[in-house]
Amino acid sequence: DQQVKQNSPSLSVQEGRISILNCDYTNSMFDYFLWYKKYPAEGPTFLISISSIKDKNEDGRFTVFLNKSAKHLSLHIVPSQPGDSAVYFCAALSPGAGSYQLTFGKGTKLSVIP
Amino acid sequence: DSGVTQTPKHLITATGQRVTLRCSPRSGDLSVYWYQQSLDQGLQFLIQYYNGEERAKGNILERFSAQQFPDLHSELNLSSLELGDSALYFCASSVTGNEKLFFGSGTQLSVL
Numbered sequence: 001d002q003q004v005k006q007n008s009p010s011l012s013v014q015e016g017r018i019s020i021l022n023c024d025y026t027n028s029m030f031d032y033f034l035w036y037k038k039y040p041a042e043g044p045t046f047l048i049s050i051s052s053i054k055d056k057n058e059d060g061r062f063t064v065f066l067n068k069s070a071k072h073l074s075l076h077i078v079p080s081q082p083g084d085s086a087v088y089f090c091a092a093l094s095p096g097a098g099s100y101q102l103t104f105g106k107g108t109k110l111s112v113i114p
Numbered sequence: 115d116s117g118v119t120q121t122p123k124h125l126i127t128a129t130g131q132r133v134t135l136r137c138s139p140r141s142g143d144l145s146v147y148w149y150q151q152s153l154d155q156g157l158q159f160l161i162q163y164y165n166g167e168e169r170a171k172g173n174i175l176e177r178f179s180a181q182q183f184p185d186l187h188s189e190l191n192l193s194s195l196e197l198g199d200s201a202l203y204f205c206a207s208s209v210t211g212n213e214k215l216f217f218g219s220g221t222q223l224s225v226l
Binding site: 036 | 118156206213217218
């Protein structure tokens with residue numbers, strides 16, 4: 001039972017355009033959401049996060065939007081660059097003391113075409 | 115470079131065998147997590163240790179076990195291996211276990 005779903009396994013975008021990666025979740029107990037980026041032969045690296053008390057968080061070219069009522073979040077990359085080509089994982093965190101146990105989606109492979 | 119070191123990078127073994135994966139956390143990090151990424155699956159949480167003690171357990175099979183040593187490195191032991199255990203195993207660490215994780219580059223396990 002996938003509690004965090006990324007329904008698009010892959011996405012291709014032209015350089016300079018906007019990339020929008022989507023994520024849905026089912027567990028209403030999740031209160032913190034993160035995006036990780038993964039290049040081949042490397043581990044995931046933290047990209048951006050958002051608390052459930054916010055609906056938007058921005059960091060440079062990256063913006064994450066959260067719609068709690070729809071249990072949906074999205075990552076916007078503007079403008080997209082070839083170096084952004086990677087697998088992006090959406091992850092969610094349940095409240096709990098002393099543990100940062102993340103539930104991950106299956107990932108979306110983003111290809112930015114020069 | 116995240117500062118988390120995993121060895122070996124690749125491991126090829128046969129069904130029924132036992133292997134040990136090793137993880138050295140970032141300097142100063144007390145908590146270690148193990149995740150499994152199977153083909154076409156997201157990262158699945160296996161187990162977390164904090165300062166030598168088990169703190170949280172996820173979808174870890176009984177054939178798998180882990181420990182964290184006094185020097186804070188951790189080992190994940192996989193026994194009676196099956197074809198379905200073939201996966202990428204990631205270790206991650208954090209300072210107290212309750213904040214952002216830093217991942218190693220993983221160990222690719224192939225069971226033939």
